[in-house]
Amino acid sequence: MSVPQAIRELADMFDRLPGVGPRAALRYAYWLATQPKTTVKQFADKLSQLAAKIVACQVCGMWTETSPCSICADPRRDDGQLCIVANSQDIRVLEDASVFQGKYHVLGGLLDPIEGRTPDTLQINNLLNKLKDPNSKIREVVLALDPDVSGDTTSMYLMRQLAGLPISISRLARGIPTGAQIEYADEATITDAYLNRRRTKD
Numbered sequence: 504m505s506v507p508q509a510i511r512e513l514a515d516m517f518d519r520l521p522g523v524g525p526r527a528a529l530r531y532a533y534w535l536a537t538q539p540k541t542t543v544k545q546f547a548d549k550l551s552q553l554a555a556k557i558v559a560c561q562v563c564g565m566w567t568e569t570s571p572c573s574i575c576a577d578p579r580r581d582d583g584q585l586c587i588v589a590n591s592q593d594i595r596v597l598e599d600a601s602v603f604q605g606k607y608h609v610l611g612g613l614l615d616p617i618e619g620r621t622p623d624t625l626q627i628n629n630l631l632n633k634l635k636d637p638n639s640k641i642r643e644v645v646l647a648l649d650p651d652v653s654g655d656t657t658s659m660y661l662m663r664q665l666a667g668l669p670i671s672i673s674r675l676a677r678g679i680p681t682g683a684q685i686e687y688a689d690e691a692t693i694t695d696a697y698l699n700r701r702r703t704k705d
């Protein structure tokens with residue numbers, strides 16, 4: 504093999520990143536190998552800081568440096584509205600649009616039975632516990648899930664689970680193109696989708 508083992512092993516790590524294939528992974532590894540040692544050390548430091556500092560918020564599940572996160576701890580946010588998202592990065596898009604003033608719940612992914620992502624692999628049980636808690640103030644759930652097959656499957660599953668609860672449910676409108684990901688929506692699109700959300704259960 505003409506590729507040094509250290510570079511190959513690093514490339515194998517880059518290969519795990521979303522959207523990075525083996526060729527790009529190898530290019531990143533070679534690029535780092537040719538950088539000054541201080542640059543490589545900065546990368547290594549940032550990676551270990553990530554592991555040391557980032558935790559899941561114990562309330563909403565968002566990746567954060569403090570738990571509860573700043574949103575869950577903010578008394579100005581409406582405890583009556585709970586927005587369900589697949590991933591932490593979806594929250595950033597909604598927050599940038601400043602359209603939603605309630606709180607969030609992160610599922611940690613979307614249902615996809617073929618890929619083995621069943622309800623027990625997501626943060627669904629603790630969501631149901633949160634909603635069924637007699638002290639819960641939540642009166643509206645907003646489903647902000649990707650408008651694709653997994654997002655729709657998850658939305659339908661959650662709507663069935665919440666059917667008996669005295670909570671209204673709405674879903675983001677289709678301002679977001681089918682097959683798109685919320686994470687990549689611009690502020691105007693996400694604002695439009697939120698404001699035109701459809702009530703699916705009163």
Ligand SMILES: [Zn+2]
Pocket residue numbers: 560561562563564565571572573574575576
């Ligand atoms: Zn939180």
